[in-house]
Amino acid sequence: EPEVTQTPSHQVTQMGQEVILRCVPISNHLYFYWYRQILGQKVEFLVSFYNNEISEKSEIFDDQFSVERPDGSNFTLKIRSTKLEDSAMYFCASRGGTTHGTQYFGPGTRLLVL
Amino acid sequence: AQTVTQSQPEMSVQEAETVTLSCTYDTSENNYYLFWYKQPPSRQMILVIRQEAYKQQNATENRFSVNFQKAAKSFSLKISDSQLGDTAMYFCAFMKHGNGGSQGNLIFGKGTKLSVKP
Numbered sequence: 373e374p375e376v377t378q379t380p381s382h383q384v385t386q387m388g389q390e391v392i393l394r395c396v397p398i399s400n401h402l403y404f405y406w407y408r409q410i411l412g413q414k415v416e417f418l419v420s421f422y423n424n425e426i427s428e429k430s431e432i433f434d435d436q437f438s439v440e441r442p443d444g445s446n447f448t449l450k451i452r453s454t455k456l457e458d459s460a461m462y463f464c465a466s467r468g469g470t471t472h473g474t475q476y477f478g479p480g481t482r483l484l485v486l
Numbered sequence: 487a488q489t490v491t492q493s494q495p496e497m498s499v500q501e502a503e504t505v506t507l508s509c510t511y512d513t514s515e516n517n518y519y520l521f522w523y524k525q526p527p528s529r530q531m532i533l534v535i536r537q538e539a540y541k542q543q544n545a546t547e548n549r550f551s552v553n554f555q556k557a558a559k560s561f562s563l564k565i566s567d568s569q570l571g572d573t574a575m576y577f578c579a580f581m582k583h584g585n586g587g588s589q590g591n592l593i594f595g596k597g598t599k600l601s602v603k604p
Contacts, residue, residue, distance in 0.1 A: 405591060405592075407591075407592070409529075413596070414577070414594045414595065414596045414597060415531070415577060415579075415592070415594040416594070417591035417592060417593070420590075420591050428590070428591055430591075461529055463531060465531075465592075473519035473521075473536065473538070473581050473583065474519075474521070474533060474536055475533075475581075475592060476533070477523075477530070477531035477532075477533075479528070479529075479530050480529055480530065480531075482529075
């Protein structure tokens, strides 16, 4: 069964460093999403991506964040200058055009900023 | 703006018994989807069940069923014959229906931590 994959599973970085989180959505899906979950809190929407551009973004998704689909399969989230409060689980999700709204999540990347 | 409320931070149930997790939401949209996702200790987000708002019939998936009350904006999850593997966080989520790129993001509740006891 097709699934969303994410790399790395864990990443530790120093405050101020850039990180890139990678996702490979399900191959025939059209809509891509990033969410984050700070430990013990609810899952929060960051950004959605469709037709090679951002379709929606939340207040969290400020100028330090960017997304890209560089090669038609990968979907990346870049954090330019990490802050302590960026420590969280980051989930990628994808959805096809005919799956009636269902988003399929990857296993997540656990980011720790020191 | 849409909101999702899960009023039960934690619940427990004995193995083989039935448990109901509650969820209410607030929206002015008429077309939308509702979901329950399960998050075990691995923190993977796993879809449990989906409901389209235009469907009056409650969705069922094996031991999982929902009670969708559109007028009351209520969407509870019933787990029958609870199993130890059902132990997890359960998140209720809302997504508005849209067209093209405005298909909408998921809005999650704070979750209910369910423990199934042997």
